Amino acid sequence: MGKTRKQVFLFQLLSFWVLMTGIKVVQSSSSHHHNGHHRRLHLLGPTKLFVFGDSYADTGNNPKSEKPWHEPYGITFPGKPAGRWSDGRVLTDYIGSLIGIKSPIPYRRRKFGAKQRHGMNFAYGGTGVFDTLSLNPNMTTQIDYFQQLIHDNGVYTKLDLDSSIALVSLAGNDYSTYFARNGTEEGLPDLVRSVVKQLALNLKRIHETGVKIVVVTALQPVGCLPYLTASSSFQRCNESRNAAVKFHNHLLHQAVEKLNNESTVAAYKILDLYSAFMSVFERQKGHPESLKFDNPLKPCCIGIGVSYSCGSIDESKVKKYTICNNTETAFFWDLFHPTQEGWNVVLRSALQSSLHSLYS
Numbered sequence: 001m002g003k004t005r006k007q008v009f010l011f012q013l014l015s016f017w018v019l020m021t022g023i024k025v026v027q028s029s030s031s032h033h034h035n036g037h038h039r040r041l042h043l044l045g046p047t048k049l050f051v052f053g054d055s056y057a058d059t060g061n062n063p064k065s066e067k068p069w070h071e072p073y074g075i076t077f078p079g080k081p082a083g084r085w086s087d088g089r090v091l092t093d094y095i096g097s098l099i100g101i102k103s104p105i106p107y108r109r110r111k112f113g114a115k116q117r118h119g120m121n122f123a124y125g126g127t128g129v130f131d132t133l134s135l136n137p138n139m140t141t142q143i144d145y146f147q148q149l150i151h152d153n154g155v156y157t158k159l160d161l162d163s164s165i166a167l168v169s170l171a172g173n174d175y176s177t178y179f180a181r182n183g184t185e186e187g188l189p190d191l192v193r194s195v196v197k198q199l200a201l202n203l204k205r206i207h208e209t210g211v212k213i214v215v216v217t218a219l220q221p222v223g224c225l226p227y228l229t230a231s232s233s234f235q236r237c238n239e240s241r242n243a244a245v246k247f248h249n250h251l252l253h254q255a256v257e258k259l260n261n262e263s264t265v266a267a268y269k270i271l272d273l274y275s276a277f278m279s280v281f282e283r284q285k286g287h288p289e290s291l292k293f294d295n296p297l298k299p300c301c302i303g304i305g306v307s308y309s310c311g312s313i314d315e316s317k318v319k320k321y322t323i324c325n326n327t328e329t330a331f332f333w334d335l336f337h338p339t340q341e342g343w344n345v346v347l348r349s350a351l352q353s354s355l356h357s358l359y360s
């Protein structure tokens with residue numbers, strides 16, 4: 001074991017930079033000062049994170065009537081329910097810490113007119129690019145909120161946006177809404193096309209506000225989420241759902257390539273949650289941390305019987321769910337969302353594969 005924890009962390013940080021921004025280490029010289037030898041390396045990094053999307057990224061925008069404001073959500077972090085769809089930290093928190101900033105404040109907790117140093121989180125659980133079963137604001141409206149802060153209130157200046165990165169999470173609520181309303185897979189390819197088209201428009205809008213780097217998640221393997229594996233006692237992923245996911249991700253890669261072709265720098269990046277989740281499930285060699293999950297498809301928090309889900313209570317306030325003894329041994333928290341440890345492993349896996357692609 002030659003590497004100290006700190007070295008590993010720095011290594012990860014560097015690979016995160018490569019993943020998100022391309023090489024950003026630039027040499028600047030002050031040659032106009034006649035002491036041209038005085039060269040310094042600057043690590044140009046974003047200092048603000050703006051976040052859009054759904055429950056994978058939401059850190060507390062959803063209304064207090066919703067699940068993550070009630071037990072047992074938040075038991076690991078911050079120790080009580082606080083609006084995250086997990087036992088603890090979620091995607092946004094990990095991206096923030098990789099950049100080296102605090103997790104940005106949720107939009108609903110912003111202070112009027114105040115510049116929020118670390119950016120802002122506009123993501124709302126349950127939402128998609130189109131309207132879903134949730135009443136929370138869709139992605140278009142979330143971007144409207146951001147633009148209002150820039151244009152009307154002047155909260156963020158061009159300089160701020162220059163040092164910003166955006167994270168856009170789309171975990172599939174447009175599709176689950178479609179299945180809930182329509183049942184069949186007929187018409188799904190058309191929906192996938194229009195979802196990706198709308199998503200690409202949204203990414204472009206975010207970039208046009210002046211945000212330098214826009215990172216969008218590729219869909220995770222939805223067919224492996226516990227709500228679809230429950231029927232096989234959490235043993236088998238639904239392959240037909242994963243096929244639709246692959247189609248979505250294929251179109252997304254094309255759309256992002258097109259956006260990058262049209263912009264002067266490669267401003268758009270994909271965070272490949274599909275491969276990252278899959279590498280955890282497949283317990284690939286070189287990812288020993290994934291071995292800690294007995295059955296990664298089985299969630300920690302499970303409703304009792306078919307009519308209850310994680311966090312449910314009956315009329316007499318009796319809990320209608322069970323939770324595992326150790327949240328660190330579960331990849332999924334509830335039927336849809338990873339645990340904090342799940343997110344931790346997913347992000348590490350994404351970093352490792354980005355490094356791998358650098359050297360291969």
Ligand SMILES: *[C@@H]1O[C@H](CO)[C@@H](O)[C@H](O)[C@H]1NC(C)=O
Pocket residue numbers: 129130131138139140141198
């Ligand atoms: C998003 O929501 C707004 C407000 O409800 C609605 O007007 C708009 O059509 C929605 N956008 C999309 C793309 O569905």
Ligand SMILES: *[C@@H]1O[C@H](CO)[C@@H](O)[C@H](O)[C@H]1NC(C)=O
Pocket residue numbers: 181182184186187188
């Ligand atoms: C359900 O799918 C069918 C077949 O593609 C389509 O004609 C219909 O409009 C869909 N209904 C909804 C509510 O999306």
Ligand SMILES: *[C@@H]1O[C@H](CO)[C@@H](O)[C@H](O)[C@H]1NC(C)=O
Pocket residue numbers: 179185231238239240241
């Ligand atoms: C997989 O999902 C599809 C679409 O939701 C559904 O029709 C099918 O029955 C599921 N397959 C399995 C094996 O559960």
Ligand SMILES: *[C@@H]1O[C@H](CO)[C@@H](O)[C@H](O)[C@H]1NC(C)=O
Pocket residue numbers: 254255257258261
């Ligand atoms: C992007 O540009 C490359 C190189 O010019 C080209 O081969 C590719 O087809 C373009 N991709 C898209 C999606 O437009």
Ligand SMILES: *[C@@H]1O[C@H](CO)[C@@H](O)[C@H](O)[C@H]1NC(C)=O
Pocket residue numbers: 324325
């Ligand atoms: C949790 O721990 C208790 C006491 O050690 C044990 O009886 C129980 O079987 C454990 N439950 C699970 C799901 O591992």
